[in-house]
Amino acid sequence: MWGAAIEYKSGKCNMDSNTKVLESKSHKGIKCIWTGSIYYSFSKYNFKWKFYWDELKSQGVDKLTGHITVFSVNNECTAIKMNVELTENNQEFTKEFGYDCTTYDTFYYEYSLTPHYAPIIEKPSYEKMFAPSDQNDTILIVDGKKLHVNKTFLSYHSEFFRALFSSNFKEGQMDEIPIGDVSFKDFALLLSTFYPKPVFPSDESVEMILKLARRFLVSFAVISAEHHLMNNLKINIEKMLCLADEYGMSTLLEKCIRELNTMEKAKKLKQSETYDQLSAETKLKVYERLVDSS
Template identity: 65%
Template sequence: MLGDPIEYRSGNLSVNGNTNGLVLESKSNKEIKCIWSKRILYYSPFRIIFKWKFDWSKLKNERVDKLTGYITLISVDNAFTAKKMNVELTENNQEFTNEFGYDFSPYDTVYYEYSLTPHYTSKKPSYEEMFLPSDQNDVILVVDGKKLHVSKAFLSYHSEFFRALFSSNFKEGQMDEIPIGDVSYEDFALLLSSFYPNPVLPTDRTVEKLLEMGRRFLVSSVIKVAEHHLLKMSKINNEKMLWMADEYGMPKLLKKCIRGLDTLAKAKQMKQSEKCVHLSDKTKLKVFDRLMDFI
């Protein structure tokens, strides 16, 4: 799945000998940091090497496995034609270097722009590998006939449901294997994988089910990771997103969705939609107030 392009324009910088081999600029833009540096080769003909080094570790944690797009180098004084260079950044290739020749002058002032599109991995996590036996696990949950080896302490920390289940007040707290009913293995493993060591982040395909499971099993951290995904990366339409924000209590997302009703037509469409019927009275009032802003 492709995300929205992330775009950036640098400041204007002079190409001169005083900065040879030094960093020209180091800036963070959204979740990408870029260090721009250069090296001048003075022997004839004059040449200059520009290097862009990218740090996008935050995006990697959000299941982005590569960035593609372009960098454009531009002369402020139109001393040369803008140079557009295709870029592909991966885990093993996080730098881009290019050498420029005779049409450059040591006295030029330049800037660069980039447009990079995140590629989200569609690789499905292996739940079987995630919940194998280990020294840290001390209980087995049985779901759909499949066994998940987990830690009581870890699940209890993240979930009030499991904290109660594993307590001495319930017979399950004394069992080595505990059945979990009325839930599919895939849905339950999805929930656990969202906060287990090396957590799997939500996608548009999984986020609604994850919110549903988080509420059922009282895992509050699910709300935070789901809201972050919906705020930053989701392609889900505003109408459905507003409903999820209201249904599962995500105030930042709700504010963004209300703000997204930025025309009279959008506000009317939301008020007349099927989803609006299921909104809380408080949120219906927010939609109505937004509608009145345009009247």
């Protein structure tokens, strides 16, 4: 869900040889600090917009999308319109462009940003989800609580349960099967990704889902987690790269590597705590990406 676009027009600011704050203004819950500089050796202007929107976040907004248009008052530079997407981990926008003028120019900008509200997700009732039913034929005991499930359905989605319910294991002959070393909440969360009505992962649950999906060999849960992370805007790229590498999510891994398109991003990754956890193969892919981008 999204709200009405928030529009703003700045004052007119003169450019000179110094990098400086051109304007700092708040408007309808959005504060923007606009800075600018001139690179004479490259005949380029450089502008940066830093946005703060904590007030909107407190109202449920999780991102802003729209555009910024920068204008030359003297019309010595063509107006430039730029699409932007602002999230919790990406609140800056930078634009650099060439110029032909020989004198300092005066600029102003306009933005139109649409707030996007995070969906309100109702938490599932695991007690109801795994209550007794004619469709269920066995009971799992987790953390002292009973989950009524269907053997065939679980076996189809998990090699772990396929083996557990087979005649080769004593558990396959039991009416109630204990599952140890996992909390009821976390285990029910894993099962809920595919059974009986799928519940999608969230930023808070995705890492636990991946951990348990590996233990209980639930490939669909990994696919669901990868889909969430592919469309996620809050978890930083370093964390997503680490998860993609650890849990074999190849599509997410390639996306993360493509986004490492500047030396600044590469340095940030190398200085992060997660870098040393990456496999040698992924580190090589990161290096090759930087070579291609240089």
